[in-house]
Amino acid sequence: xxxxxxxxxxxxxxxxxxxxxxxxxxxxxxxxxxxxxxxxxxxxxxxxxxxxxxxxxxxxxxxxxxxxxxxxxxxxxxxxxxxxxxxxxxxxxxxxxxxxxxxxxxxxxxxxxxxxxxxxxxxxxxxxxxxxxxxxxxxxxxxxxxxxxxxxxxxxxxxxxxxxxxxxxxxxxxxxxxxxxxxxxxxx
Numbered sequence: 001x002x003x004x005x006x007x008x009x010x011x012x013x014x015x016x017x018x019x020x021x022x023x024x025x026x027x028x029x030x031x032x033x034x035x036x037x038x039x040x041x042x043x044x045x046x047x048x049x050x051x052x053x054x055x056x057x058x059x060x061x062x063x064x065x066x067x068x069x070x071x072x073x074x075x076x077x078x079x080x081x082x083x084x085x086x087x088x089x090x091x092x093x094x095x096x097x098x099x100x101x102x103x104x105x106x107x108x109x110x111x112x113x114x115x116x117x118x119x120x121x122x123x124x125x126x127x128x129x130x131x132x133x134x135x136x137x138x139x140x141x142x143x144x145x146x147x148x149x150x151x152x153x154x155x156x157x158x159x160x161x162x163x164x165x166x167x168x169x170x171x172x173x174x175x176x177x178x179x180x181x182x183x184x185x186x187x188x
Contacts, residue, residue: 007027007030008030010030012031012034012076012077012078013073013077015027015030015031016031016068016071016077019031019068020068020069025065028065028068032061035078035081036057036061038078038082039057039060039061039081039085040053040054040057042082042085042086042089042147043056043057043060043085043089045135045143045147045151046089046090046092046093046140046143047089056088056089056092059088059092060084060085060088063088064081064084067084074161075158075161079152079154079158079161079162080162082148082152082154082162083148083158083161083162083163086144086147086148086162087144087162087163089140089144090140090141090144093140094140117175118175118178118179118182120150122178122182123146123150123178123181123182124150126185130185130188131185133188134181134184134185134188135147135181137184138177138180138181138184139180141173141177142173142176142177142180142181143177145159145163145170145173145174145177146174146177146178146181148162149174156170156171159174
């Protein structure tokens with residue numbers, strides 16, 4: 001039979017190809033083991049409890065199994081999966097209107113073009129505890145794009161692909177999200 005690579009040693013692309021070709025739940029379990037923990041962490045940042053985050057993680061992997069064949073390999077699988085996760089969590093939050101969202105409508109109408117660009121260092125220097133409180137108060141769309149950029153270190157191009165937006169739209173959303181985050185942070 002020759003030498004064969006164990007399924008658990010396959011890289012993501014090879015593993016996904018095999019899963020899709022055979023619709024193999026046992027191989028999917030390997031993919032689950034690789035990514036369950038980081039996906040859970042991302043879900044936890046959008047949920048109210050560990051139990052809710054576990055439910056979201058479970059739902060994401062069920063949907064992922066059904067959508068895995070749509071992965072085209074144009075980006076790293078982890079990038080695609082994290083975008084998939086953020087979109088899933090965002091849709092969940094938007095459906096679940098019980099989540100308290102503070103809207104800063106007066107900020108929505110301000111002219112952001114007159115404000116100076118906010119350096120990334122301002123975000124990096126925020127105190128963790130206060131930053132977490134601020135992120136929990138910010139609009140889920142803003143939270144998603146900030147986490148993609150600063151937690152997962154997505155490039156502008158990767159965010160574009162994940163959110164299906166143009167480069168200038170991504171940059172403007174990041175700029176506005178950073179401003180809203182800093183305003184919330186400074187008000188605490």
